[in-house]
Amino acid sequence: MWWIPLRIIRLQWHVARGVWLTHRARHYPPAVHAERVQTWLAQVLIILNIQTEIEGDRPAECGHLWLANHVSWLDIPLLGGLLSHTVFLSKAEIRRWPIIGRLAAQAGTLFMTRGAGSRGAHIALTEGLKRNQQVVIFPEGTTTLGLGVNRFHARLIQPALDAPAPVQPVALRYVTAEGRVDRRAAYIDDDRLTTSLWRILRAKKMRVRVRFLDCIPVQPTCALAPTPALNRDAITRLAEHRIRQALHQWDSP
Structure with a gap:
């Protein structure tokens, strides 16, 4: 496993560069800083050979509320590297992670305590959508292996209705070379960040599938045959269904 020491060195330098970027953020226009953050996040997966x-x-x-199934802490650099001007809503525990929590906070991540409402986060997400930012949430409220989807929490969808902004479901799955679910990527149960990171560092190569699904409008269409607007629960269940369907399709031979 000759690649492990090299990856550790590259990752250490990359984290140090991330700290430097966050300190320099105020010296650049917001659009430039957002582009630098996106590049930095994308390079995390390159270093880990994912x-x-x-x-x-x-x-x-333009501003979308992205709903994704949640498998790993890797989901954040994955989607943040693919999308520009991204804002994440994450669980409060991540804020306490050494270095990573600080980087996430300074990159614009909003943190919510599990089981508690947060009007401040709701307002910030709504304003972000109005500014055409890409807001990403994981409405399951927890991580899974990626075999299926837990029930989505409908209250997290409200900023899309208030902005208003389209809802964009996206399905994620980390897979082996044979196409089976790669359990090394999953951050579940009593897993620790250091343990998870070590598993990923040991893997010579990993793959992740990202499927962009049909966008869900939150307002009636203006076509000749208009589609009525969906309510919050209907949007949530539809997004959940589409992601679950995508995961099942990946299971099909």
């Missing part, structure tokens, strides 16, 4: 397979059409660069 290859991304993209399916479906990526939507236009």
